Amino acid sequence: MASRNREDAVLVIGLGRFGGTLAQTLQELGHRVVAVDRNHDLVQQWSGQITHVIEADATSEVVMRQLGAHEFRRAVVAIGTEIEASVLATGVLLDLAVPEVWSKAITREHGRILERIGANHVVYPERDAGERVAHLMTGRLIDFLEFDDNYAIAKLRAPREICGRALEKTALRSRFGITIVGVKHPGGQFTHAEAGTVLGPGDLIMIAGGTDRVEEFATAVG
Ligand code: ATP
Ligand code: ATP
Ligand code: CA
Numbered sequence: 001m002a003s004r005n006r007e008d009a010v011l012v013i014g015l016g017r018f019g020g021t022l023a024q025t026l027q028e029l030g031h032r033v034v035a036v037d038r039n040h041d042l043v044q045q046w047s048g049q050i051t052h053v054i055e056a057d058a059t060s061e062v063v064m065r066q067l068g069a070h071e072f073r074r075a076v077v078a079i080g081t082e083i084e085a086s087v088l089a090t091g092v093l094l095d096l097a098v099p100e101v102w103s104k105a106i107t108r109e110h111g112r113i114l115e116r117i118g119a120n121h122v123v124y125p126e127r128d129a130g131e132r133v134a135h136l137m138t139g140r141l142i143d144f145l146e147f148d149d150n151y152a153i154a155k156l157r158a159p160r161e162i163c164g165r166a167l168e169k170t171a172l173r174s175r176f177g178i179t180i181v182g183v184k185h186p187g188g189q190f191t192h193a194e195a196g197t198v199l200g201p202g203d204l205i206m207i208a209g210g211t212d213r214v215e216e217f218a219t220a221v222g
Pocket of ligand 2: 126
């Protein structure tokens with residue numbers, strides 16, 4: 001592969017459940033993906049679905065250089081269980097000056113080490129999925145996404161008490177500290193909400209605000 005192509009290709013290290021799904025999704029989104037795993041069976045298994053799958057040990061700088069890892073602009077280390085391999089593979093990519101390295105961490109301590117050695121993004125898929133499912137289970141939230149700094153966006157059915165009058169009359173910001181950012185009438189698509197938007201029962205709304213306020217709103221209104 002020419003180095004020009006590798007500029008926008010993504011290198012994925014580790015084809016476990018997380019790395020495999022990530023690689024496949026990136027490919028479906030139209031990105032070129034090169035995946036590396038040291039497990040022969042996994043490499044065989046994925047080679048039908050991902051265009052470039054290579055069997056190699058990602059903790060070896062020599063091997064990774066031979067694969068052209070230094071030509072990639074973005075890489076993901078999706079090794080979880082073996083913290084040592086995760087840290088070493090991340091270190092190799094950083095030493096090879098890959099500009100954007102994403103690494104998966106399984107614990108806070110693991111994540112701190114990855115951050116200290118210079119990983120640009122550290123993700124915690126198991127922790128995040130646990131939190132997300134807890135939010136989905138406990139309230140009326142149909143979908144929930146929490147960003148850093150305690151800010152969240154959630155999707156829910158329009159509560160009856162704010163239906164039938166313009167949003168500007170509901171005082172949602174002062175009463176609940178949340179903003180309605182999107183509205184979807186039955187059978188329609190999500191569109192942005194305006195001061196004059198009137199909700200009806202059966203509408204879906206997308207709200208944004210501090211995580212606690214989003215939770216409070218979802219439980220306070222019926
Ligand atoms: P999952 O996403 O399934 O939860 P996990 O977090 O449990 O994965 P592991 O199973 O430890 O992570 O690792 C994911 C993959 O990374 C495995 O397929 C494993 O073979 C691969 N892997 C581990 N170490 C290396 C290495 N040094 N070089 C290349 N691949 C590796
Ligand atoms: P993770 O969320 O960390 O990716 P995992 O999907 O790899 O977890 P396991 O580690 O196999 O799943 O299991 C999660 C937890 O469930 C472990 O703490 C394990 O001890 C517990 N567990 C597994 N089987 C049983 C069982 N039969 N009864 C009670 N607890 C169990
Ligand atoms: Ca796991």
